[in-house]
């Protein structure tokens with residue numbers, strides 16, 4: 426979501442004549458913030474402290490993103506060197522103020538393919554109608570607003586015509602998407618976007634086990650364009666904890682989705698999020714989560730240690746009763762388990778031919794990209810392959826982080 430917001434503001438600024446440059450050379454620094462976790466919020470504050478040195482009367486510092494809804498103008502009191510607090514999506518007054526201050530008239534419109542020139546991010550839902558007790562998103566992003574299907578398709582068509590190879594449909598809970606003109610949900614949207622002439626890949630995130638339509642899995646399985654990857658946060662493997670989190674599903678629902686997805690797409694990449702140490706998470710409850718992670722063998726598990734987010738139901742109404750050391754122990758235990766599973770699972774790719782959408786060259790000048798199942802891949806001897814092209818490689822090495830291979834003959 427933050428990537429989509431950054432692209433949207435960048436596009437507006439580039440169209441107004443601004444160009445991107447290093448911090449040292451820039452006149453304007455804009456921080457796009459995420460406050461879903463306390464650590465992310467703390468990083469924004471730490472960056473604002475760092476920028477104090479950089480700030481001069483001629484330079485402008487602005488903050489946008491979720492933190493604006495949470496902290497608002499009081500950020501300026503805390504950081505007197507901060508010039509502007511810009512609400513998400515409400516960029517025009519800010520751009521107007523910049524234009525009154527700086528005169529740049531030779532900028533270039535950003536390609537619709539985005540700054541990478543490969544992927545175009547489209548926010549199809551803003552906000553979230555769920556009320557997970559640990560989450561601050563509904564408070565900072567508001568209730569859901571859905572972009573009409575026809576508008577999304579039109580935007581994607583333009584992006585592809587201007588060079589985008591991949592479309593990424595975004596929503597805090599993208600599975601809840603429904604067209605305000607009643608043309609269907611996410612499955613219908615994915616079906617419409619994948620038909621755009623010239624599109625090479627289509628992804629969507631983040632899914633929600635309560636809202637995911639089984640029809641969507643069928644659309645994915647029957648498509649050569651839609652990526653075989655699901656970002657499906659489970660958060661806990663214990664039904665009592667899920668209830669306290671107000672997630673709206675039980676582990677048996679989650680298992681049923683994974684089973685159906687793997688029946689239709691045996692190779693699907695499965696990414697999940699887990700919170701350990703949620704209020705009331707007993708040792709037995711944690712062991713249920715551990716068992717679920719072991720059973721479902723995710724490709725990637727993002728693990729967070731619970732910390733109360735001020736303003737959430739859990740922070741105000743639940744006792745943060747799992748001691749810090751115990752949370753840390755569970756985090757490290759699950760981390761070790763999920764790494765061991767990922768390393769084992771990833772071996773299945775060795776010797777196989779996979780399709781890589783090339784994104785660029787890394788710091789060692791090696792060609793890299795992503796396979797359809799979401800994994801990063803390095804293309805050895807791929808110097809002749811340009812970003813945006815698709816190349817098939819034979820996998821020679823596989824680690825939890827990436828695959829490495831040579832172009833297939």
Ligand code: SF4
Nearest residue numbers: 553555557560562597
């Ligand atoms: Fe937050 Fe739950 Fe909405 Fe996800 S579904 S954004 S965790 S409230």
